[in-house]
Amino acid sequence: MLLSDWPNAVAHVDADCFFAACEIARRPELRARPVCVMSSQDACIVAKTYDAKAAGIYTGMPVWEAKRLLPRAVYIPADFGYYGQMSDKLFAILARFSPEVEVYSIDEGFIGMNGIRSLWRKSYAEIADTIRAAVKSEAGITVSVGVSVTKTLAKIASDVHKPDGTTLVAGREILPFLGGIKVRSIPGIGANREALLNKFKIFTAADYAQADSALIRRLLGKAGTDLWHELRGTPLFSLELAPKLPKSVARTASLGQVTQDRNLIAAHLSHHTTRMATELATKRYLAQRLTVFLTLKSFASRAVETRFDDPTANVFTFSRAVRETFAQLYSPGEFYRGCGVIATEIRPAAERSLDLFGEVFDDDRKEKLMETVDALNKKYGNHTVSMLAAMSAMKKKTRSRFRLPMFEAE
Numbered sequence: 279m280l281l282s283d284w285p286n287a288v289a290h291v292d293a294d295c296f297f298a299a300c301e302i303a304r305r306p307e308l309r310a311r312p313v314c315v316m317s318s319q320d321a322c323i324v325a326k327t328y329d330a331k332a333a334g335i336y337t338g339m340p341v342w343e344a345k346r347l348l349p350r351a352v353y354i355p356a357d358f359g360y361y362g363q364m365s366d367k368l369f370a371i372l373a374r375f376s377p378e379v380e381v382y383s384i385d386e387g388f389i390g391m392n393g394i395r396s397l398w399r400k401s402y403a404e405i406a407d408t409i410r411a412a413v414k415s416e417a418g419i420t421v422s423v424g425v426s427v428t429k430t431l432a433k434i435a436s437d438v439h440k441p442d443g444t445t446l447v448a449g450r451e452i453l454p455f456l457g458g459i460k461v462r463s464i465p466g467i468g469a470n471r472e473a474l475l476n477k478f479k480i481f482t483a484a485d486y487a488q489a490d491s492a493l494i495r496r497l498l499g500k501a502g503t504d505l506w507h508e509l510r511g512t513p514l515f516s517l518e519l520a521p522k523l524p525k526s527v528a529r530t531a532s533l534g535q536v537t538q539d540r541n542l543i544a545a546h547l548s549h550h551t552t553r554m555a556t557e558l559a560t561k562r563y564l565a566q567r568l569t570v571f572l573t574l575k576s577f578a579s580r581a582v583e584t585r586f587d588d589p590t591a592n593v594f595t596f597s598r599a600v601r602e603t604f605a606q607l608y609s610p611g612e613f614y615r616g617c618g619v620i621a622t623e624i625r626p627a628a629e630r631s632l633d634l635f636g637e638v639f640d641d642d643r644k645e646k647l648m649e650t651v652d653a654l655n656k657k658y659g660n661h662t663v664s665m666l667a668a669m670s671a672m673k674k675k676t677r678s679r680f681r682l683p684m685f686e687a688e
């Protein structure tokens with residue numbers, strides 16, 4: 279355990295009820311009522327205010343059920359384009375406080391705090407309070423801040439005085455602090471790991487940090503011992519300041535048979551395209567180049583590349599390109615065993631310069647749609663919502679728990 283207070287300092291900033299707070303920020307008259315944000319086609323709840331949560335509404339709850347439980351709440355369709363703008367605003371504020379800011383998710387970031395006290399002539403607690411005040415007055419939403427010696431401790435701390443609170447955990451305070459934290463609240467410990475740890479009498483994060491490292495290694499492997507070090511105040515996770523972009527985002531698979539069936543292959547490609555576009559949209563990536571390939575019975579493959587004028591994450595743009603290249607690739611005399619789509623020249627969506635004469639608004643709407651589709655699929659299982667053209671490929675493989683509206687491409 280650490281015997282000094284601040285050998286290293288990192289802050290975790292987490293917006294409170296982010297999507298719902300964004301809605302209240304632009305419609306302050308909502309402040310007096312519980313607010314629930316709905317997914318596309320009003321299917322389920324994707325975010326809610328604390329009072330709605332207290333009434334029993336949870337993320338993923340079907341909207342009709344939420345409305346029955348809490349009819350006086352305001353139900354608002356999600357607007358991910360706007361939430362992205364609010365996120366940019368939040369991170370622009372954080373960047374004023376330190377040159378080291380990691381964008382961890384749309385509403386969470388880490389800030390490197392070393393050396394910041396002398397720069398601002400303030401204590402860590404005062405800096406955290408200043409950050410909260412700046413976000414509140416400039417973005418109109420609240421954040422909670424945790425400051426500690428490792429990322430893991432800072433993230434646990436930011437959750438303790440939510441909403442709109444500051445929590446400091448100095449090196450010498452780690453153990454008493456962790457005594458009040460259940461292992462389930464450690465980032466990376468889910469229900470299964472919690473049950474396993476409980477069997478070995480590890481109930482709190484303090485039990486975890488004081489457990490024999492060999493036992494933790496045996497139970498949870500290297501990831502578990504990394505957490506063990508982080509909880510004891512030794513930073514293993516450094517800030518990721520430049521988001522690492524993947525070289526490619528690909529979706530490929532065998533057709534499950536050797537076939538000449540043009541419609542079957544087209545359906546598989548459509549399914550792959552939807553999934554690839556969804557991954558790009560939710561990670562806020564754009565791709566400039568798309569490769570479509572078919573694998574022949576002989577395992578040779580044929581590929582055609584498309585390079586877009588502007589980088590995109592738009593499923594409709596991809597689908598059109600895939601249809602056109604597939605028409606070039608497919609030859610009725612051949613037998614095929616696999617197919618796939620590969621997006622390359624990946625860049626972050628935030629860097630996109632708006633083309634004033636392009637389909638900007640249209641694109642935003644479609645991106646929003648894809649993000650919502652992904653949220654639904656995460657909640658209810660893959661293929662709950664998908665492109666209509668991909669249906670024939672999926673019919674045999676999966677069953678949906680809920681029958682939700684399909685949407686059709688063009």
Ligand SMILES: [Mg+2]
Pocket residue numbers: 292293294295296385386
């Ligand atoms: Mg949050």
